[in-house]
Amino acid sequence: MISSVSLWIDTFVPAFATLFVVIDPPGCAPIFASLTNDTSSMHQRAMARKAILVAAAILIVFAFLGRPLLKALGISLPAFQLAGGIMLFMIAIDMVFEKRTERREQRAEQVTEEARAHNMPLEAEDIAVFPMAMPMIAGPGSIASTMLLMANHASSMILQSAVLAALVANLLLTFIALRLTEPLLKLMGKTIAAVITRLLGVLLAALAAQFVFDGIRAAFEL
Numbered sequence: 672m673i674s675s676v677s678l679w680i681d682t683f684v685p686a687f688a689t690l691f692v693v694i695d696p697p698g699c700a701p702i703f704a705s706l707t708n709d710t711s712s713m714h715q716r717a718m719a720r721k722a723i724l725v726a727a728a729i730l731i732v733f734a735f736l737g738r739p740l741l742k743a744l745g746i747s748l749p750a751f752q753l754a755g756g757i758m759l760f761m762i763a764i765d766m767v768f769e770k771r772t773e774r775r776e777q778r779a780e781q782v783t784e785e786a787r788a789h790n791m792p793l794e795a796e797d798i799a800v801f802p803m804a805m806p807m808i809a810g811p812g813s814i815a816s817t818m819l820l821m822a823n824h825a826s827s828m829i830l831q832s833a834v835l836a837a838l839v840a841n842l843l844l845t846f847i848a849l850r851l852t853e854p855l856l857k858l859m860g861k862t863i864a865a866v867i868t869r870l871l872g873v874l875l876a877a878l879a880a881q882f883v884f885d886g887i888r889a890a891f892e893l
Contacts, residue, residue: 675829682830685878686820686837692875693762693812696845698868702807704852706798719849721799726808727842730817734835737818738825748822752886755819759879762812766872769865808845819882 703722707715741751817838824830887893 679829679833682824682833683837686834687840688874689816689820689878690813690837690841691844692871692878693759693810693816694808694841694845695766695868695871696841696848699803699807699845700848700852703803703849706803707852715852716850718797718799718803719846721797722803722808722849723842723846725800725804726845727839729805729809730813730838730842731835733814734817734821734838738822741818741822747890749886749890751822752819752882752889755815756879756882756886758815759812759882760876763872763876763879766875767869769868808842823885 703715703719707718738748741748817834820834820837821831824834
């Protein structure tokens with residue numbers, strides 16, 4: 672019993688760390704703030720709740736259907752591990768050099784400009800599905816990470832439950848970050864937020880490298 676709990680925790684912790692880095696709850700807060708600026712508290716709460724629910728639905732669907740999809744396409748798990756690791760490494764590079772944040776801010780500005788061009792108040796703009804739920808929360812990185820983590824533990828439903836628990840925990844943290852946008856921004860500031868993003872990028876690069884190593888080891892049965 673103790674060994675099972677220990678194994679569950681050993682699965683949960685790296686899964687939580689991987690998804691936390693990829694989803695980046697603190698990084699979603701300033702984008703959400705810019706998209707819901709000058710809107711009511713009720714609207715902000717509704718957008719945050721809807722964004723999390725839509726993102727959760729997307730990620731859970733890929734969590735359970737990802738492996739059958741790979742099998743149907745004739746893609747082996749080692750190949751997916753390699754591809755997923757390379758893609759996550761590219762995301763990590765973007766995080767270290769602040770490219771990911773710039774793209775997120777550009778998406779936020781685009782949505783804002785479109786609303787203004789049509790003389791629509793931002794409160795009338797539903798930003799929950801796009802761009803918040805997808806691609807900011809349930810983006811390519813988080814989808815690939817969820818599929819990969821679930822596929823790595825396909826032989827054990829208990830360990831898959833640890834991955835799902837890590838996913839739910841990160842989505843809850845993201846919801847809290849969205850609801851506490853203003854206090855978080857005042858507390859961290861742009862400089863601290865940039866430092867945290869870069870540190871998370873380095874951590875993600877290491878995790879991505881591990882995925883690549885695991886894929887190579889499995890492919891060549893080393």
